[in-house]
Amino acid sequence: MRTFSLLKGLPVYELKKGKKIGEVCDLSISGSGMVKGLLIKKGGLFKKSLLIDIQDVTSFGWDGVMIEDEDKLETLPNTPEFTLDHQHSLQGKIVMTSEGQKLGILEDVYFLEELGTIVGYEISDGFFSDITEGKQVVKTSDSPAIGKDAIIVKVK
Template sequence: MRTFSLLKGQPVFETKKGTRIGEVHDLCISSSGKVNGLLVKKGVLFKQFLFLDIQKVASFGCDGVMIEDAECLEKLNESPDYTLTHQHSLDGMMMLSRSGESLGMLKDVYFQEELGTIVGYEITDGFFSEITEGKQVIQSGEPLAIGKDAIIVDVKHT
């Protein structure tokens, strides 16, 4: 399990040839709240964004994401339902519990890499709140509901 902020910017390597393909740019999240892939940025001058299905990742290492073959990367024909920071961004969206309690704004997600399951949400109430209270993490056993105005989660009480 890791946060997206630790994964962002990591290089993507092809194990067949040992070449660097690109770097992780964002998460592709389905409307049911599951991570179904990574958005990989390829190129420096002429940037291209490609989709990498989470099931086609060979391993998530500390220093890079490994794939068997560059053929795993697909052109992004249509934009994903949601991303964390790119198009249809969830970053900064208001989070509410199913009981109607305001939890804060989404800042990062904790997810199980191999399964693509989001298991926690890092939220913020603003800069000063983070300094005084530190990071706030909400665990949720249920998939979230993403709406136009808010993200609804079933908060797991621990």
């Protein structure tokens, strides 16, 4: 389990040729709160984003992400349902409990890499609160309700 912030910027390598493909730049997240894939920036001056399904990732290391074959990369057929950092971003959305309590603003997610399951949310209450109290981590086992205005979670 790790946060997206630890994964962001890691190089992606192809196992067959030992070739660097690009760098992880975002997560593709479904409306049910599952990580469907990784968005990878590839190229030099004119970078393009590609998608690799989470099931096609061979391993997640601390220094890089390994994929079996570059052919598994897909051009983005359409915009992902949700991302953490780019279009349809979840970062910065209000997180609320199913009981109606506001928890704060979403900063990061904890997920099980191999399964693509989000198991926790890193929540901020603002800059000063983060300094004095630290960021809050909310663990959940149920899928969230992700909407235009808020993310609704069932807290353990």
